[in-house]
Amino acid sequence: MLKKKFTILDHELVPKHILLSKEEKRQLLEQLKIRPEQLPWIRASDPVAKLIGAKPGDIVKIIRKSPTAGETVAYRFVVP
Amino acid sequence: MLMPQKRLKAVSFGLLSPDVIRKISVGSIITPDTYEEDGTPIDTGPMSLRLGTIDPSQKCKTCGNRVGQCPGHFGHIELAKPVIHVGFVKIIYQLLQATCCKCGRLLLPQRDIDRIRKIMKERPRLWAIIKNRLVAKVLKRATKTMECPHCGEQQVKIRLERPTTFYEKTKSGERKITPDIIRARLEKIPDEDYEVLGFNPKASRPEWMVLTVLPVPPVTVRPSITLESGLRSEDDLTHKIVDIIRINERLKEQIDMGAPMAIIEELWDLLQYHVTTYFDNEVSGIPPARHRSGRVLRTLAQRLKGKEGRFRSSLSGKRVDFSARTVISPDPNLSINEVGVPIEVAKTLTIPEKVTSWNIDELRELVIRGPYEHPGANYIIRPDGRRIDLRYVKDRKAVAEALAPGYIVERHIRDGDVALFNRQPSLHRMSIMAHKVKVLPYKTFRLNLCVCPPYNADFDGDEMNLHIPQSEEARAEALTLMLVEQQILSPRYGGPIIGGTQDYILGAFLLSQKNTLLTEEEVQQLLFLADVTELPGPAIIKPKKLWTGKQVISALLPKGLNYTLKASACRKCSECKKFDCPYDAYIVVANGELVAGVIDKKSIGAGEPESLLHRIIKDFGINKGSWFLDCALKVFLNYAFLHGFTMNLDDVMLPKEVVNEILKRLREAEVKVEELIARYKRGELEQMPGKTLEETLETLIHEVLSNARDNVGKLAAQYLKPTSNALMMARSGSRGSMLNLTQMAANVGQQTVRGERILRGYFERTLPHFKRGDLGAAARGYVYSSFKRGLNPLEFFFHAMGGREGLVDTALRTSQSGYMQRRLINALQDLHVEYDGTVRTADDKIVQLMYGEDGVDPSKSDHGKAVNIEKTIEKVLGVAALK
Numbered sequence: 001m002l003k004k005k006f007t008i009l010d011h012e013l014v015p016k017h018i019l020l021s022k023e024e025k026r027q028l029l030e031q032l033k034i035r036p037e038q039l040p041w042i043r044a045s046d047p048v049a050k051l052i053g054a055k056p057g058d059i060v061k062i063i064r065k066s067p068t069a070g071e072t073v074a075y076r077f078v079v080p
Numbered sequence: 081m082l083m084p085q086k087r088l089k090a091v092s093f094g095l096l097s098p099d100v101i102r103k104i105s106v107g108s109i110i111t112p113d114t115y116e117e118d119g120t121p122i123d124t125g126p127m128s129l130r131l132g133t134i135d136p137s138q139k140c141k142t143c144g145n146r147v148g149q150c151p152g153h154f155g156h157i158e159l160a161k162p163v164i165h166v167g168f169v170k171i172i173y174q175l176l177q178a179t180c181c182k183c184g185r186l187l188l189p190q191r192d193i194d195r196i197r198k199i200m201k202e203r204p205r206l207w208a209i210i211k212n213r214l215v216a217k218v219l220k221r222a223t224k225t226m227e228c229p230h231c232g233e234q235q236v237k238i239r240l241e242r243p244t245t246f247y248e249k250t251k252s253g254e255r256k257i258t259p260d261i262i263r264a265r266l267e268k269i270p271d272e273d274y275e276v277l278g279f280n281p282k283a284s285r286p287e288w289m290v291l292t293v294l295p296v297p298p299v300t301v302r303p304s305i306t307l308e309s310g311l312r313s314e315d316d317l318t319h320k321i322v323d324i325i326r327i328n329e330r331l332k333e334q335i336d337m338g339a340p341m342a343i344i345e346e347l348w349d350l351l352q353y354h355v356t357t358y359f360d361n362e363v364s365g366i367p368p369a370r371h372r373s374g375r376v377l378r379t380l381a382q383r384l385k386g387k388e389g390r391f392r393s394s395l396s397g398k399r400v401d402f403s404a405r406t407v408i409s410p411d412p413n414l415s416i417n418e419v420g421v422p423i424e425v426a427k428t429l430t431i432p433e434k435v436t437s438w439n440i441d442e443l444r445e446l447v448i449r450g451p452y453e454h455p456g457a458n459y460i461i462r463p464d465g466r467r468i469d470l471r472y473v474k475d476r477k478a479v480a481e482a483l484a485p486g487y488i489v490e491r492h493i494r495d496g497d498v499a500l501f502n503r504q505p506s507l508h509r510m511s512i513m514a515h516k517v518k519v520l521p522y523k524t525f526r527l528n529l530c531v532c533p534p535y536n537a538d539f540d541g542d543e544m545n546l547h548i549p550q551s552e553e554a555r556a557e558a559l560t561l562m563l564v565e566q567q568i569l570s571p572r573y574g575g576p577i578i579g580g581t582q583d584y585i586l587g588a589f590l591l592s593q594k595n596t597l598l599t600e601e602e603v604q605q606l607l608f609l610a611d612v613t614e615l616p617g618p619a620i621i622k623p624k625k626l627w628t629g630k631q632v633i634s635a636l637l638p639k640g641l642n643y644t645l646k647a648s649a650c651r652k653c654s655e656c657k658k659f660d661c662p663y664d665a666y667i668v669v670a671n672g673e674l675v676a677g678v679i680d681k682k683s684i685g686a687g688e689p690e691s692l693l694h695r696i697i698k699d700f701g702i703n704k705g706s707w708f709l710d711c712a713l714k715v716f717l718n719y720a721f722l723h724g725f726t727m728n729l730d731d732v733m734l735p736k737e738v739v740n741e742i743l744k745r746l747r748e749a750e751v752k753v754e755e756l757i758a759r760y761k762r763g764e765l766e767q768m769p770g771k772t773l774e775e776t777l778e779t780l781i782h783e784v785l786s787n788a789r790d791n792v793g794k795l796a797a798q799y800l801k802p803t804s805n806a807l808m809m810a811r812s813g814s815r816g817s818m819l820n821l822t823q824m825a826a827n828v829g830q831q832t833v834r835g836e837r838i839l840r841g842y843f844e845r846t847l848p849h850f851k852r853g854d855l856g857a858a859a860r861g862y863v864y865s866s867f868k869r870g871l872n873p874l875e876f877f878f879h880a881m882g883g884r885e886g887l888v889d890t891a892l893r894t895s896q897s898g899y900m901q902r903r904l905i906n907a908l909q910d911l912h913v914e915y916d917g918t919v920r921t922a923d924d925k926i927v928q929l930m931y932g933e934d935g936v937d938p939s940k941s942d943h944g945k946a947v948n949i950e951k952t953i954e955k956v957l958g959v960a961a962l963k
Binding site for chain 1: 926927932934936
């Protein structure tokens with residue numbers, strides 16, 4: 001059988017996922033004046049979330065290409 | 081009238097317990113008949129006077145009120161045996177599977193139950209969010225558990241036979257579980273475990289999902305109607321209730337008599353059937369209950385469901401006053417902001433106007449003129465709230481004298497009033513726009529032709545609706561936000577959606593031709609229409625003063641406008657000659673002067689982004705834009721009148737030699753197709769990757785034939801007379817395309833059904849005129865003829881096949897996309913942009929951190945982009961830079 005030689009993070013269609021630190025998380029929520037549940041969600045069982053070690057309660061920052069804005073930032077709240 | 085105001089904080093839904101049902105009931109209903117012989121309602125029957133009254137001559141026995149006052153009262157039926165409520169079958173099934181059949185506990189270890197209860201109690205907000213997902217997980221796990229962790233009982237598989245029968249799989253075989261057993265099991269589920277499954281035991285206990293008492297709705301909910309013959313016809317619900325009572329009473333009797341189990345069960349099942357169809361008569365798995373006439377009964381669920389149901393028809397949809405509907409017709413002399421309203425309509429629709437010392441004289445005049453003469457009034461509302469109907473007032477002069485500040489006069493609508501104008505289907509926001517009323521004779525609504533595109537209106541019998549806003553606020557809002565000129569730029573792509581169509585474009589095209597020369601009278605005539613009273617200097621002085629068409633157009637363009645564009649007439653040459661364009665398709669406007677180029681669809685057409693019109697609106701504002709649409713376009717249209725225009729057979733006539741050449745080329749293509757077929761038959765055809773041999777052949781044939789068509793089309797286009805009127809229409813983009821022209825002049829081409837050459841019909845052939853297996857062009861729907869030369873019967877038939885498919889497709893597409901649109905709008909309607917630029921849902925969840933990820937308003941953008949760099953540079957450097 002083929003050994004796992006690649007990670008999906010390297011695929012060009014997978015945008016950059018970054019796990020936020022506690023401080024970054026606090027700042028983001030303060031800046032947007034929201035509770036974490038108000039962000040869109042991502043499952044902890046999502047392949048990328050698993051790879052970057054995101055646990056329920058974390059927030060993931062996603063940087064991706066956008067046809068309108070060039071590059072855009074999105075945030076996901078990790079849920080079980 | 082000050083009412084105590086309360087703010088709604090939450091709505092909670094729950095089930096009615098048998099106790100509650102009995103408590104709200106005014107009495108038990110036990111007689112399966114509605115009326116006595118003499119026509120009085122039976123007191124214990126479903127039409128009992130205790131349940132309220134629908135007869136104006138009767139008083140309600142419960143509250144003593146008459147028809148309008150009595151709200152109606154519930155009764156109840158004591159069911160002889162419990163039955164399952166169809167609406168909760170799924171939940172009952174899940175509960176039975178997830179709980180122990182002996183002790184009623186949730187089939188999870190106490191540890192897990194405690195853990196979930198902890199989340200629930202300690203973090204109610206998190207619980208609210210993850211409830212559904214967690215419950216689904218709990219259910220799945222509990223269902224799988226086959227041994228009760230609490231009492232050790234071995235669980236049995238439970239099967240649900242739709243709609244309402246449950247079976248238990250025991251070792252000895254399948255056994256039916258009757259509703260009373262089910263109810264007993266559900267009763268055993270403790271509140272604590274029930275909560276873990278996401279329910280609120282205070283609002284609903286699971287055993288309430290099995291009915292022991294059935295509420296009987298008030299008669300006001302199911303009024304009977306008396307036919308002209310004097311016969312009474314009962315509501316469907318009443319029929320159903322009668323059925324339930326009848327079977328229930330029979331069941332009671334049989335049980336009391338100690339009848340054998342088989343008979344009781346049969347009646348029990350029948351009771352279950354009636355109760356099920358009483359709730360929902362479209363349950364799958366059982367035949368719907370029918371009326372004696374064979375008509376399917378409309379029971380509770382049917383009253384609520386679907387387009388004609390309570391929600392969509394009665395609650396979301398409302399009928400309105402102060403509205404009018406009639407056929408529409410065009411009037412190019414109206415402003416785009418106006419709507420022509422027939423006098424008759426204007427005399428019916430009113431606006432309430434408060435009497436003040438400033439308008440009292442005017443309003444007096446209106447009152448004196450009364451309801452039957454146009455600028456008049458229909459009603460007066462006195463300060464004490466009394467309405468005076470002017471139709472029945474003999475001495476209107478006296479009433480007018482009595483007017484004083486504080487009175488309200490409902491006066492006829494008149495010129496300048498605001499009205500909302502609408503055409504269905506209302507697919508986008510421009511489907512309802514505010515217009516200013518212009519009262520006109522005759523019986524149709526009239527509108528400027530430029531506003532046809534946003535409404536998607538034409539005049540083949542279209543009707544439109546008119547609504548008159550009644551309050552000051554509504555009028556102000558309509559005027560500032562919804563007025564047509566506020567809607568010129570489409571929020572979809574930023575281009576003007578309101579603009580010239582058909583004759584406007586043609587007129588502009590003709591006027592802007594290089595050889596258009598006009599006399600002084602003509603120029604005056606044209607420019608007068610646009611209120612331009614200053615003539616530019618003539619282009620030619622001797623022998624006669626003459627002006628060019630471009631000069632007239634220049635007089636209509638705002639000073640300071642600089643602009644270049646390639647017109648519709650542009651042939652997309654490999655190298656653009658710009659100013660020296662042989663087709664005059666290179667438009668240059670310098671300081672409001674049309675220096676070169678023809679004005680056509682690309683410049684003034686509706687829905688054309690980056691057009692001249694768009695530029696005028698963006699650089700000079702909405703006012704200038706609407707002036708341009710009102711006045712300049714009127715000039716173009718009138719030039720079309722002045723010039724005169726028609727289309728005739730000569731327009732698509734080709735010289736004999738060209739026709740022969742076309743026929744020759746088509747024959748060549750036919751030969752090529754024959755060759756391909758021959759090669760295919762010999763097996764010499766090389767298969768294309770991913771295609772079968774047959775598909776390869778089809779592709780190749782298609783290629784040959786479409787090439788032939790294009791070829792021939794180009795040839796025809798080349799030899800069409802340059803003076804051809806049809807050609808001018810196609811070039812300017814006012815109507816028709818080059819394809820339409822070549823189909824008329826040269827060759828119609830391949831007819832298709834489902835994207836393939838025509839291949840259906842008889843066995844291995846399309847028509848009996850061909851040999852079986854004939855794959856040739858003619859046998860597969862290729863039309864050699866042109867529309868001008870005429871199609872032969874076979875070609876005509878194939879053409880009709882293709883045409884029919886087109887019609888069917890449009891019919892299908894509209895219904896499909898309509899439904900898709902409905903669902904999309906329902907999903908998106910509550911999204912809004914907050915002040916911080918984020919897009920949020922109604923409960924403030926974030927959808928996008930920035931609208932469209934770039935925060936650009938498309939209606940103010942240049943085709944979605946925030947800035948158009950090219951245009952900006954051009955504006956800074958000036959047209960000189962282009963040379």
